[in-house]
Amino acid sequence: MNLDLSNLKEPGSSKRIQEKVQIPAFELHSQKIEPPYPFDLDLYIINTDDSFVFTGQLAGVLSLNCSRCLEKFEHEIQVEVEEELFKNELENLERINLIGILQENILLNLPIKSLCSNDCKGLCTICGQNLNENKCDCEREMIDPRLAILKDFYKKADQER
Ligand SMILES: [Zn+2]
Ligand SMILES: [Zn+2]
Incomplete structure (x- = not known):
């Protein structure tokens, strides 16, 4: 226009x-x-x-x-x-x-x-299911980047013990 x-x-x-x-x-x-x-x-x-x-x-x-x-x-x-x-x-x-x-x-x-x-729950990272519509049976680990760092930290601490 x-x-x-x-x-x-x-x-x-x-x-x-x-x-x-x-x-x-x-x-x-x-x-x-x-x-x-x-x-x-x-x-x-x-x-x-x-x-x-x-x-x-x-x-x-x-x-x-x-x-x-x-x-x-x-x-x-x-x-x-x-x-x-x-x-x-x-x-x-x-x-x-x-x-x-x-x-x-x-x-x-x-x-x-x-x-x-x-x-919005987003899509399942494994099967791609829209999680707002339906649940799926995938075992998804909730990966929060902050938690992932902590996890690594504890692993290391364990190994050094
Ligand atoms: Zn959405
Ligand atoms: Zn899934």
């Missing part, structure tokens, strides 16, 4: 956009980020003479993959959009790729780790 800025030629002129925007899927660290529904956009744009300043809110739902169980889940986000585009860096002063700006602002607001729920 391109944004028409041709009616914002005068420094000090501004406009507000309130509409539903469908944002195409994009990728981050090989994770596909899909917005399944249109986002609500409320954006204010002002021509400051040497730049265009965008401020506003973007709210909607993203479909993400849980980093523990790999299942898809829907994640609601609310993004404060703040962006300044300097005119001397723009190729076209009348049309701007608004979607690019919105995607960038979504990326900045993504959770570092996307989990379907805080107590």
Whole structure:
């Protein structure tokens, strides 16, 4: 979606956009980020003479993959959009790729780790069973890295005795 800025030629002129925007899927660290529904956009744009300043809110739902169980889940986000585009860096002063700006602002607001729920049990490291759905019979040793270090320590202590 391109944004028409041709009616914002005068420094000090501004406009507000309130509409539903469908944002195409994009990728981050090989994770596909899909917005399944249109986002609500409320954006204010002002021509400051040497730049265009965008401020506003973007709210909607993203479909993400849980980093523990790999299942898809829907994640609601609310993004404060703040962006300044300097005119001397723009190729076209009348049309701007608004979607690019919105995607960038979504990326900045993504959770570092996307989990379907805080107590997601993840996948069995042996058989791959999704442990949120079913238990499996694998004998998994809970390996906590801190405990593993302790275990090694005791082993050594034993051997030295
Ligand atoms: Zn999960
Ligand atoms: Zn298993």
